[in-house]
Amino acid sequence: MNFLFDMSMVTGNILSPPVLFFFLGLIAVALKSDLEIPQPLPKLFSLYLLMDIGLHGGHELYHSGFSWELVTVLGACFLMASIVPIYSFFILKARFGAADAAAVAATFGSISAVTFITGISFLESQEVAYKGYMVAGMALMESPAIIIGVLLYNIYGKKEQKTKKKTNWGHILRDAFFNGSIMLLVGALLIGILSGDKGWHDFQPFDSIFKGMLCFYLLDNGIVAARRLKALRGNLGFLLSFSILMPLFNAALGIGIAYLIGLSKGNALLFCLLTASASYIAVPAAMRLAIPKSNPAFTVPVALGIVFPFNVIVGIPLYYYIIQQIL
């Protein structure tokens, strides 16, 4: 085994256009530039990226069909989305109230689609194969995290509730299973399966702009992340430590599970990124509605301002290096 870390993988990742555009967004805010992507374009970029990877995954499933390997991956994804919020909650509860602990824990249990997509971009640059069906695993990981987060709050947060309002599970389940990201991802996956080769061929011109759209989206993420980080003053030390150590721990667990179920290197990296990333769109919004006492000033800055850049800049090459040594 060669344990000398290959820095060229890190520099290669950092010097890729999507990551550089993320830095450009950070720098623009630091320099008080008026650079801004007008609304609602960033929303369109995220919808495009979800649609593209959903269709891509569906097209691969059309060819490979359903297999035990897929069922195993989905089971592993479900397991991680269920257990990560539980231990995250108890660590966070030592510092925060049950509402904030549950909301932040749920974001860690869920996933960041753009981290996953950046991982795909990294694998393609390294010419490493991966299976498109990993997208199905990603779609599966958002809902359990939301439900576990709300359950944890209901069990441990009763004392914080001034008025004993009944939990509206109908709203929570609708947000957990049918929020826009999941609808589009699962819908595109099914459309990719149903439309087959012809559908994928017709989609090709749209698919060819993937890298450009990712650059635009990461530029916007850089701008938003830099603005959000300001909200963490006062808790920055604890949250910075937690937001770096927790992805590392979750990634180690993910790599261990990938080894046990025999995933290929490419699939292992994507699975590892799903376990190590944190949601900054769907889950914070769902948790804000389900647990009104939770403060979104924690969830979004942590997931977008710390976990996302850490995974994109350091995590992806580091996790892949470890995967190369072990698998």
Add this chain to the structure above:
Amino acid sequence: MNIVKSVKIEVILESIQVERFIEMLEEAGAHGYTVFGNISGKGQNGMLDHNCRAKIFSNSYLFTVCSEEVAQNILPQIALFLEDCSGTCFTSEVNHLKV
């Protein structure tokens, strides 16, 4: 020309709460409302953000005009609603031109 004395209720609240707020408003007897989304400004909680994909930091402005009787029914429910989410509410007497 028929001018009726009415109550105007104006609310600024988180955009993600608007759908549920409207449900509550209609159940309480309001027959109509107007919503302006994606507003920005500064309130008790600092700057309101008008640039957020998740709508989690985005805010909306909503107003409804109703009778004094309906307003008496709606306002306690708005107070209860705003206990759980960021927002503010103003009321004023207005002259409503009914055509």
